[in-house]
Amino acid sequence: MTKQRIAVDMDEVLADSVSRFQDWYGRDFGRALTAEDMHGRHLLEVVAPEHRVALRAYLDADGFFRDLPLIADSQRVMRELADRYEIFVATAAMDFPNSFRDKYDWLQKYFPFIPTRNYVFCGDKSILNADYLIDDNGYNFERFRGEGLLFSAPHNARETRFRRVNNWLEIAAALL
């Protein structure tokens, strides 16, 4: 029987890119970005307008995506999912071409059981042919052909249109 297929987003689902934003923003502007600040808002809405250009530039800066911390339990649950499902990692890398290599290396380091041929660096995720998509951005589900699972992040706290999973243990409960 053909395995069902899960596509998994990378930033804020597997990799904790928010902590890197917090570190760099603190370093450059001497201010903290708290979970409360970020509740229901994208980072670009949280920071002072004059800092937005710098924040955007982080995403295309060499090293931003290097050695990002893991989201809790993602490795263990992904390994278990990989036994039962076909797993692809799908990351919106096209706005940040300098991130390609860091993302590729990070995935190989932390998820060596996912073959590189199952990496997808893309933009519009409606191109994914999968049964499930786990992602922190609801707009990625709007034209997705399978079922979206919204992975909780501070910025999506007010999104109510999609089935929500709060952490990797809830993903395990839902899919294993």
Next chain:
Amino acid sequence: MTKQRIAVDMDEVLADSVSRFQDWYGRDFGRALTAEDMHGRHLLEVVAPEHRVALRAYLDADGFFRDLPLIADSQRVMRELADRYEIFVATAAMDFPNSFRDKYDWLQKYFPFIPTRNYVFCGDKSILNADYLIDDNGYNFERFRGEGLLFSAPHNARETRFRRVNNWLEIAAALL
């Protein structure tokens, strides 16, 4: 009405990577790779066994994918297709991570009317959710959910399982 979607492979469909192989192989080994040599065979089968490692290394060498010549009529027909269809470019880049940036820059230079969010750097192309896939490798159609159009290249001369298009004018005739 929703537009139908076409995914288009890059190497040997939009970009003439074979000519780069011929150039570099001639430069390094002093031998020509002719169309006759390549008829029905992959390049790795054509060259002497002791040259295979070098040939594979070309694909991950800096500059291999830079400024590749265009496949005839691809720009014009792609521009016309883009009016009627949603076009994605899907390239198997994951075995050659050093190619990412060259491929990205090449697409922006020669196909500026395709938004970068419609680029897909992947491995296994069965992840593509599209109505058509234009590709020179028949194995990419085996699990593809739409219709495959095999773009003729010397190496696929003996492939008979899929609908064939010999050039971009035939693609225009089939899809416009």
